[in-house]
Amino acid sequence: MRKHDFDFDRLDEQPARRKSRRARFDDEPEPSRRGRLTEEERVRLAHQRADAYTETAIPGGGDRWSTWADGEQGPHPRPSWVITQLAAVDTELGVLKTGKEADVHLVRRGLPDGPQSLLTAKRYRSNEHRMFHRDAGYLEGRRMRRSREMRAIETRTAFGRNLIAEQWAVAEFAALSRLWSAGVPVPYPVQRSGTELLLEFIGDEDGTAAPRLAQVRTDEDGLRDLWYQLVSALETMAAHGLAHGDLSAYNLMVHHGRLVLIDLPQVVDIVANPRGLEFLDRDVRNAASWFAARGLPPEVLDPDALVGELRQAAGLP
The missing domain is CATH 1.10.510.10 (Transferase(Phosphotransferase) domain 1)
Known part of the structure; x- marks a missing residue:
């Protein structure tokens, strides 16, 4: 065959090369955001997708299995009411407060036919808000080392807003851990997973929150x-x-x-x-x-x- 000849018979023998996309099943969760994600968010989404294929029912009508093993845990000595067993389930009981940067929910964590405890779940928003309340002044002294991340924060891209939300969660969890250990009257910080904090519920056993x-x-x-x-x-x-x-x-x-x-x-x-x-x-x-x-x-x-x-x-x- 000469250099510029083309064997058209061979073309029919070649399988068509197409970009394929994996089919999405009806029960698979849709991605919740676009753009680059933080590592914590990737882990959270991986767990969410894995849960979508799990056929094991959560006992007691719970909304999820305990996330105790998935995140940063609170300081020692740990209060006796903190439930650390992975067989525990979390049940959403309602919204306690909505805010500009975060929503606060009431969650019950417990073992089936076992100990139960009420927790406050504080969930920071990210992509829904372009600017966190007065964050410029508060973020002084919390500069990140990677210039790419700093640029994303300063320009408030979707990735940058997610980083800001995670910075707030990390900062609050660290502060609560430090202050609780020092004896300051703050809620005990149970755990942090991504932009969610689980904290001691300040209120009565029936779920009535203490007044401001x-x-x-x-x-x-x-x-x-x-x-x-x-x-x-x-x-x-x-x-x-x-x-x-x-x-x-x-x-x-x-x-x-x-x-x-x-x-x-x-x-x-x-x-x-x-x-x-x-x-x-x-x-x-x-x-x-x-x-x-x-x-x-x-x-x-x-x-x-x-x-x-x-x-x-x-x-x-």
């Missing part, structure tokens, strides 16, 4: 006690170089007279963050203003003195 401080009505003695509890918590945080960063009467809970700090994704490193002292000062003044408006006398509230004490506890001039 903004909803509490008490006398002057009760207010004074809650203020001193808050001061003690802020002092412990400052001693570890941290400030809440967004403190208000809406992210403090009161359960049977005990004050509990919640919503800590924006926790601020007072030293590493250039605006750390600004956030600390704002936290104190926001809280003091609320207590003053409820009738706590000025001789109890002294924001300037408290800020000075917190700076000293943090080892700052």
